[in-house]
Amino acid sequence: MKSLDKFQSIKYSDSKHFLHFNWALVVSLLLLVLFNLTTISCSDNSTGTDPAVDPQPQPQPQPDPPPAAEVAVVEISPRHGWLLTGDTVQMEVVLRDANGWALTGREIIFESSDNDLAEISESGLLEVKDIGDVTITVSSEGKENTATFSLKPGGGLRVPELAVVDSLITDMIERYDLPGAAVGITRNERLVLLRGYGYADRDAGEIMTADHRFRIASLSKPVAAVAILELADRGLLDLDQPVFELLNHLQPLPGAIPDSRLDDILVKHLIQHTGGWDRDVSGDWTWTPHVRTIATDLNIPGPPNQEEIIRWSMGRQLNYDPGSKYAYSNLGYVLLARIVENVTGQTFEDFVRNEILIPAGAERMVIGNTFFEDRLEGEVRYHDTPTMLSVYPGRGQVEAAYGGFSLPMRDGQGGWVSSPADYLRFLHAVDGRPNRHDVVGSSVPEWITTRPTGPAFDGTTTWYTGFSVRSQSGDYFWSHSGGLPGTRTIVIHRPDGVSYVIFLNASGSGNIASEVSQILGAPLNSIPASEWPNHDLFNHHP
Structure with a gap:
């Protein structure tokens, strides 16, 4: 039993030594592992930071940069077109490499083929000096491109969005051999383009500007109509009032037998060209040679004045019952001007200027003079008129x-x-639209756009109330044209907010102004609303 106890005691003692030995071994092994890890960390991470916690990639050597791409293409805009004297154009340039990528930071050189015609700055601003053809060369790093321009006489701010107008008008001038033209375009009653083309006086070499003045011929009729309508709006006359009741101081010439239907002519008939006179039947009594006949009958040496023409015409028979037929009549509008004078006690010109034109800002609109030596300041010369015996x-x-x-x-x-x-100022001061203040009563544009009743306009799509008017797109299209020896004019007032006038200082062939208006209409229709310019040039032109 003792021997067994002794054996057990020995076993227990050996076991204790074994466990002590094993723990010592484990601790030694752990210390060795930690030592090795620390050594590895120090060799892999010079900052002493554990790479597993905060890895820091080592910088890699960079290859040499590729050589700079060379200019392969020089793109420029605009490339060609019409420019007028005084125009300035910023040339736009894009440089591209062989792969089509745009390049920046390269030197660009601009050169003009003739600095007397057009100069171009280091930044590419082209300025037109004179008339001719010029080539602009744009180069960079041995590559180049060119733009060619035809430089024409004219003036006014160039509007790139409406460059098509420049092309059409310049082409028209060359095609018809016209001396010059002036064009004004508004959109929503803002003046967006005002340009002169060609020559105001071709013989003297005077270049057309945007502010030259023209005889506007029958574009005068809407002015007279508006004056009468404004007097009616103020209650100073009635549009259904007999004309010769208002002009009862005018009597036929002695011995003349007046047409009894003169008493049936109403004020509105004169505005609507339904007064009873038909110039295609009896002639235009306000025009040569009838004026010579009237002067002879009155035994006066010079041309008769307006009242003398009216008194002479009162002794002639009407061509139809007043109000029953439309027939364009100059005489009717001579009568309207006399009504203005008789009702207001002012001259026709003074009333219109003081009450309508000057308030509208159209201060340079006046009644013109006959002779060349009496031309107004800034008035064009009228070209290509026949020779005739003076009145x-x-x-x-x-x-x-x-x-x-x-x-x-x-x-x-x-x-x-x-x-x-100025004519566009007048138009937009009487049209009832909201963007510019009207200077007349609200009944004026309402009456212009109201279709007349009666047989004269039954079944027609157009009526005449100072302007020629027709319904279009839920609104109204207004227009009028005019012509005298040496001038052609037209005004268009569209429902889409676009209006324009075209004035020519030559008669041309046929109704050339109307033809140009038709040519101009389609390109203006094609311009999206977002691409129309937003500026207003009314404040920049007298």
């Missing part, structure tokens, strides 16, 4: 535009002189 004694053969007729005598029907900007 003024002692002047012999004259250019028809300068003495073949009396311009002041035509006041209400065709005597006004205006710039394009």
Whole structure:
């Protein structure tokens, strides 16, 4: 039993030594592992940071940069077109490499083929100096491109969005061999383009500007109509009132037998061209040679004045019952001007200017003069008119535009002189639209756009209330054209907010202004609303 106890005691003692030995071994092994890890860390991480916690990639050597791409293509805009004297154009340039990538930071050189015609700055700003053809060369790093421009006489701010107008008008001038033209375009009653093209006086080499004035011929008729409508709005006359009740101081010439239907002519009939006179039947009594006949009958040496023409015409028979038919009549608008004078006690010109034109800002609109030497300041010369015997004694053969007729005598029907900007000011001061203040009563545009009742306009799509008017797109399209020896004019007022005038200082062939208007209409229709310019040039032109 003792021996067994002794054996057990020995076993127990050996076991204790064994366990002590094993723990010592484990601790030694752990210390060795920690030592090795620390050594590895120090060799892999110079900062002493554990790479498993905060890895820091080592910088890799970079290859040499590729050589800079070379310029392969020089793109420029615009490349060609019409420019007018005084125009400035910023040339836009894009440089590209062989793969089509745009390049920056490269030197660009601009050169003009003729600095007397057009200069170009180091930054690519082109300025037109004179008339001719010029080539602009743009180069960079041995590559180049060119733009060619035809430089024409003219003036006014260039509007890139409406460059199509420049092309159309310049082409028209060359095609018809016209001396010049002026164009004004508004959108939503803002003046977005005002340009002169060609020559105001071709013989003198005077270049057309945007502010030159023209005889506007029958564009004068809307002015007279608006004056009458404004008087009606103020209660100073009634549009259904007999004309010769208002002009009862005018009597037929002695011995004349008046047409009884004169008493049936109402004020509105004169505005609507339904007064009873048809110039295609009996002739235009306000025009040569009828003016000569009237002067002879009155035994006066020079052209008769307006009242003398009216008194002579009162002794002639009407061509139809008043109000029953439309027939364009200059005489009717001579009568309207006299009504304005009789009702207001002012001259026709003074009333219109003081009450309508000057408040509208159209201060340079006036009744014009007959003779070349009496041209107004800034008025064009009228070209290509035939030679005829003057209506003024002692002047012999004259250019028809300068003495073949009396311009002041035509006041209400065709005597006004205006710039394009001023006529558009007048238009937008009477049209009832919201963007510019109207200077007339609200009944004026309402009456213009109201279709007349009665047989004269039954079954027609167009009526005449100072302007030629027709319904279109839920609104109204207004227009009028005019012509005298040496001038053609037209105004268009569209429902889409676009309006324009075209004035020419030559007669041209046919109704050239209307033809140009039709040509111009389609390109203007194609311009999206977002691409129309937003500026207003009214404040920059007298």
